Amino acid sequence: xxxxxxxxxxxxxxxxxxxxxxxxxxxxxxxxxxxxxxxxxxxxxxxxxxxxxxxxxxxxxxxxxxxxxxxxxxxxxxxxxxxxxxxxxxxxxxxxxxxxxxxxxxxxxxxxxxxxxxxxxxxxxxxxxxxxxxxxxxxxxxxxxxxxxxxxxxxxxxxxxxxxxxxxxxxxxxxxxxxx
Numbered sequence: 001x002x003x004x005x006x007x008x009x010x011x012x013x014x015x016x017x018x019x020x021x022x023x024x025x026x027x028x029x030x031x032x033x034x035x036x037x038x039x040x041x042x043x044x045x046x047x048x049x050x051x052x053x054x055x056x057x058x059x060x061x062x063x064x065x066x067x068x069x070x071x072x073x074x075x076x077x078x079x080x081x082x083x084x085x086x087x088x089x090x091x092x093x094x095x096x097x098x099x100x101x102x103x104x105x106x107x108x109x110x111x112x113x114x115x116x117x118x119x120x121x122x123x124x125x126x127x128x129x130x131x132x133x134x135x136x137x138x139x140x141x142x143x144x145x146x147x148x149x150x151x152x153x154x155x156x157x158x159x160x161x162x163x164x165x166x167x168x169x170x171x172x173x174x175x176x177x178x179x180x
Contacts, residue, residue, distance in 0.1 A: 029178070032170055036178035039168055040138060043131050050082075063106045070115030077111065078080055087128040090153045094121055103139060129153050130167050133160070137176045 006140050009090055046125040052134045065073055077097065086100070097108055106119065129152040143151075149160035149172075 010151035017159050030175050032178040035168070036171060036175050038046065039134060039175070040179065046131075065101065067106075070111055072115075073103075074106075074111050078116070080113055085132075088132065088151065088153050090150075090155055092125060092153060097121070126152075126163055127167070127173065130164055133172065134168075134175065137172055138179050141176065141180065145176070148172070 006082065016057075031124055037105070048123045065076075081097075083086055089096070092119065094105065094108055097103060098105060112118055112121045112124055116124060118127060136143065136151060137145075140148070145161075146157045149157050152160070153158035154163075161171055164170075164175070168175065171179070
């Protein structure tokens with residue numbers, strides 16, 4: 001009798017524990033779905049905002065980038081980088097910008113520290129790549145996360161996942177599951 005009672009108590013505890021785990025997972029899934037929806041809406045809103053801003057105040061350069069303020073130059077450089085998707089090249093960096101826009105090294109540092117919200121070029125590149133990755137995760141559900149990481153210019157799946165989690169508070173897999 002005692003053995004049967006102990007087995008019954010253990011089984012009951014197991015079912016209670018399993019129920020709690022099930023409810024927690026359900027709650028987390030619901031929160032992830034909401035967060036993924038908010039991320040996607042935020043990125044779409046940001047794209048529309050920048051498109052409208054570029055249409056209202058196009059930055060024109062006569063070839064003399066020294067005449068532009070850091071903010072104007074950032075807007076010009078950003079527009080070309082995003083339009084031509086230069087950030088997707090894994091080798092994209094300071095040297096690419098120096099060569100493409102004929103800018104000295106110190107001007108590029110100033111461009112991102114004073115002319116943008118990102119502070120550093122690496123933060124800017126990473127942010128563009130992660131935003132693009134969210135679009136691919138939604139638009140190409142058949143594509144593996146490793147392939148998306150490579151397509152977005154990340155050299156490592158682990159690094160991509162870590163940065164994605166740092167920015168969006170969920171892994172790319174969790175984001176994809178929440179969007180399905």
